[in-house]
Amino acid sequence: MDNFNSVEQVLDFAIAREVEAYNFYDGLVGRVDRPDTRKALQGFAQDEVNHRKKLQRVKAGEITLTEEDVGSLGIAERVADVQLESDMSYVDMLAAGMKKEKKSYWLYTYLASKAKTQQLRDMLLSIAQEEANHKLRLEIEYDLTTF
Numbered sequence: 001m002d003n004f005n006s007v008e009q010v011l012d013f014a015i016a017r018e019v020e021a022y023n024f025y026d027g028l029v030g031r032v033d034r035p036d037t038r039k040a041l042q043g044f045a046q047d048e049v050n051h052r053k054k055l056q057r058v059k060a061g062e063i064t065l066t067e068e069d070v071g072s073l074g075i076a077e078r079v080a081d082v083q084l085e086s087d088m089s090y091v092d093m094l095a096a097g098m099k100k101e102k103k104s105y106w107l108y109t110y111l112a113s114k115a116k117t118q119q120l121r122d123m124l125l126s127i128a129q130e131e132a133n134h135k136l137r138l139e140i141e142y143d144l145t146t147f
Contacts, residue, residue: 007120010111011059014127015052017104022048024100028093037090040141044097047137051130058123094142101135104128 004010025045032038088096108128115121 004111004114007117007123008059010115010120010124011055013111014108014124015055015059017107018048018052018055021100021104022052025097028088032088032093034090037088037093040090041093044134044138047134051134054130055127091142091145094138094145098135098138098142101131101138104131105135 004013022045025041025048029038029041029045032041105128108124108131112121112124112128115124
């Protein structure tokens with residue numbers, strides 16, 4: 001991860017991560033039976049498409065990323081890891097998504113700590129905030145569903 005030589009390389013890496021996240025959610029769609037779970041997974045997959053498109057617009061110079069503070073309910077830190085199964089419950093799917101988004105947040109935060117320029121650091125922290133926001137959405141849905 002220390003071998004990025006340009007902002008473009010970091011953006012390419014981030015875009016690839018968003019494609020991977022899309023594939024994660026999209027791959028689960030065909031593995032679940034419940035319509036509500038399938039619909040939620042399709043929504044999360046679309047969120048990852050939107051993240052990728054945003055990063056591509058940043059790469060093209062069409063938009064700049066801004067910093068914002070994103071909260072957390074702390075649920076992702078308290079739920080157990082979940083094995084992905086075709087008959088997984090909606091709550092288990094939310095738990096798996098929270099864990100995945102938390103890992104993405106920490107990846108981008110780590111990359112930001114290794115950035116050689118303030119511009120790159122700010123961009124990576126902004127992407128990390130996008131992932132934190134996605135995790136928060138999943139936590140809120142988890143909270144509403146389980147409590």
